[in-house]
Amino acid sequence: MTAPTLNLIAELKKLRKEIEHHSRLYYRHDAPEIPDQEYDCLFDRLLGIEKQWPELISVDSPSQRVGSEPLSGFTQIKHEIPMLSLDKVNSEEELQRFESRLQKRLNADSAINYSCEPKVDGVAVSLLYENGLLVRAATRGDGSKGEDITHNVKTISDIPLRLEGHGIPGRLEVRGEIFISKSGFKRMNALAKSNSEKTFVNPRNAAAGTLRQLDSRITAKRPLTMFCYSYGVVEQGELPDTLTKVFDCFNDWGLPVNPEREANTGVEACYAYCQQLLASRDSLDYEIDGVVIKVNQFGLQDTLGMNARTPRWAVAYKFPAEEVATVLNDVEFQVGRTGTITPVARLEPVFVGGVTVSNATLHNMDEVARLGVKIGDAVIIRRAGDVIPKVVSVIQSRRPKKARSIKIPAKCPVCDSDIEHEEDEVLMRCTGGLVCSAQRTQSIIHFASRQAMDIDGLGNKLIEQLVEKELLNSVADIYTLELESLTGLERMGSKSAENLLIAIQNSKNITLNRFLLSLGIREVGEATAQALAAHFGNLEKVMSSTEEALVDIPDIGQVVALHIRAFFDESHNIEVINKLQKAGVKPSEIAPIEKETLPLHGQIYVVTGTLDAMSRGEAKERLQKLGAKVAGSVSAKTTCVVAGPGAGSKLTKAEALGIQVIDEVGFLSLLERHNKPG
Numbered sequence: 001m002t003a004p005t006l007n008l009i010a011e012l013k014k015l016r017k018e019i020e021h022h023s024r025l026y027y028r029h030d031a032p033e034i035p036d037q038e039y040d041c042l043f044d045r046l047l048g049i050e051k052q053w054p055e056l057i058s059v060d061s062p063s064q065r066v067g068s069e070p071l072s073g074f075t076q077i078k079h080e081i082p083m084l085s086l087d088k089v090n091s092e093e094e095l096q097r098f099e100s101r102l103q104k105r106l107n108a109d110s111a112i113n114y115s116c117e118p119k120v121d122g123v124a125v126s127l128l129y130e131n132g133l134l135v136r137a138a139t140r141g142d143g144s145k146g147e148d149i150t151h152n153v154k155t156i157s158d159i160p161l162r163l164e165g166h167g168i169p170g171r172l173e174v175r176g177e178i179f180i181s182k183s184g185f186k187r188m189n190a191l192a193k194s195n196s197e198k199t200f201v202n203p204r205n206a207a208a209g210t211l212r213q214l215d216s217r218i219t220a221k222r223p224l225t226m227f228c229y230s231y232g233v234v235e236q237g238e239l240p241d242t243l244t245k246v247f248d249c250f251n252d253w254g255l256p257v258n259p260e261r262e263a264n265t266g267v268e269a270c271y272a273y274c275q276q277l278l279a280s281r282d283s284l285d286y287e288i289d290g291v292v293i294k295v296n297q298f299g300l301q302d303t304l305g306m307n308a309r310t311p312r313w314a315v316a317y318k319f320p321a322e323e324v325a326t327v328l329n330d331v332e333f334q335v336g337r338t339g340t341i342t343p344v345a346r347l348e349p350v351f352v353g354g355v356t357v358s359n360a361t362l363h364n365m366d367e368v369a370r371l372g373v374k375i376g377d378a379v380i381i382r383r384a385g386d387v388i389p390k391v392v393s394v395i396q397s398r399r400p401k402k403a404r405s406i407k408i409p410a411k412c413p414v415c416d417s418d419i420e421h422e423e424d425e426v427l428m429r430c431t432g433g434l435v436c437s438a439q440r441t442q443s444i445i446h447f448a449s450r451q452a453m454d455i456d457g458l459g460n461k462l463i464e465q466l467v468e469k470e471l472l473n474s475v476a477d478i479y480t481l482e483l484e485s486l487t488g489l490e491r492m493g494s495k496s497a498e499n500l501l502i503a504i505q506n507s508k509n510i511t512l513n514r515f516l517l518s519l520g521i522r523e524v525g526e527a528t529a530q531a532l533a534a535h536f537g538n539l540e541k542v543m544s545s546t547e548e549a550l551v552d553i554p555d556i557g558q559v560v561a562l563h564i565r566a567f568f569d570e571s572h573n574i575e576v577i578n579k580l581q582k583a584g585v586k587p588s589e590i591a592p593i594e595k596e597t598l599p600l601h602g603q604i605y606v607v608t609g610t611l612d613a614m615s616r617g618e619a620k621e622r623l624q625k626l627g628a629k630v631a632g633s634v635s636a637k638t639t640c641v642v643a644g645p646g647a648g649s650k651l652t653k654a655e656a657l658g659i660q661v662i663d664e665v666g667f668l669s670l671l672e673r674h675n676k677p678g
């Protein structure tokens, strides 16, 4: 074996220091600076080096520490049965290999039955019930010793202090994950912010920090919940022979179990479950980082046994990380449809949330200042679901000496026109209007997009080419495109050109709301376009509406009304609309709605407490749009009260008067029921 080089020894020293720094931030302060994935990478590198050169392992290497350091103030608890961790897999092939290993050990080739559950990203805990009473709760700690957090766990309303039902063993240790929901996390951070208190980085750290509170009155105010996923000690009684049946018992006894759990036979079915869960990851109200797949039969689990720290009968299928670290190579300024200039981060390409990302939005200069980001910085990128990737923070400890500040451009980076600053300089706007080719291109892209005119085949790249070749100067020019000029373009065969012309032709019959949306009037999105179409019924009436008439529409405020009026007062815009109409674009007329036919006509609603999905103002508007009146106080005339968390006297009064009360879930399903098309 080769001797370690001096470079390697230096790297090892740096690596240990870095790991110590980050593990202090993570465990002591519940405020990590880097994503877990990055921490795991550093640790893997350390273990890799130490494995190859064991002589380099020092007594103070982070690899010699087991789990988190004990915190003063908490009693240590030794787990009677160690709390294990899990082996990880990242692909279908690895999952298949896992099953093959099991089949080999079990000497059987038939498919195995598994319990599949979301791998919830929270804090692993153990709850001890004696004669049905919760007597002790502890964190997992290093797996063999944890901290006594009974005082805190007793404040969690989802966790029963007493189990109810039949067949409960006299001594039962239940294990599971305590976590904070995404919506609960948002609420709790909003509250902390308004009280000028420290906010948490993510729900998992908030849960960990909360469980380590010495003062359980603080814990009691935090939205902690739990899902139970296994057990430890079982005495004076027995549990059933499969995990699925144990979950049913837990459920009967009042212990919270994950409703997404599912038994599957064979790893193919488990893999399908993983894919399904990954697709709905965003819509779950709690963070998950994968799926735990466990052999369902305890008999088989016993036969399979354990490796050093992990059971052979279970595996964690890991989802792609949603937050990763990378480097900010540059910042460019992009000009949007209405001239807004946005800083865009050019990144060292990185795999995040399942795709490779090389750009992320920085929103505006205020955000740049808030992040304190410089070019050359190591940054954390987040991409969850289909949301546009964004820069969430800077890893200050990794700032290179050559990092440079981000400079605001003096002129429009595309057309060199002057820049106008709005709202205390936060927003920058190019004053070039349609002189600016970026604005022209973006307005045509918007016009042709799926939600607007939906012209199939007229994609961004093609529009850019057409604008550059001056075949498109405004959206009206789309309807003058001809086969000859199209076929001469890059990567455009005669078949696609023909199809494109058909799509353009078809787009002429369009609903009024889509047409209004496609015009790209500032602040007019789908909802406003819909409101305008429903209110006025035809294009001429929208075009000639006064500011006062516009403000009277529930969805439209002063600023939006002003933008709409300004748009139709611009002769250039009228010219384009005339051209479109001459070309045969015909927005369909809609019969204006009669108030009496609205589904909630004649009903009175009261909205109280906080809602996660929208503000109370928005909830009010949505109800009004459905024809309801929204009142500020509860009376005998009230039809229904929408009560979010934190609802106080209004809720009490509604209950006293026997008035219907719905929570946010009920409210959202009410909106959905009435918003169905047709």
Ligand code: IVH
Pocket: 084, 085, 086, 117, 118, 119, 120, 121, 122, 123, 124, 140, 177, 229, 230, 292, 311, 314, 316
């Ligand atoms: S089972 C031997 N089930 O994942 C089985 N763990 O690396 C041990 N976790 O520390 C755990 N959701 O905090 C299991 N449904 C689930 C889980 C789960 C989250 C966590 C747990 C544990 C880690 C294992």
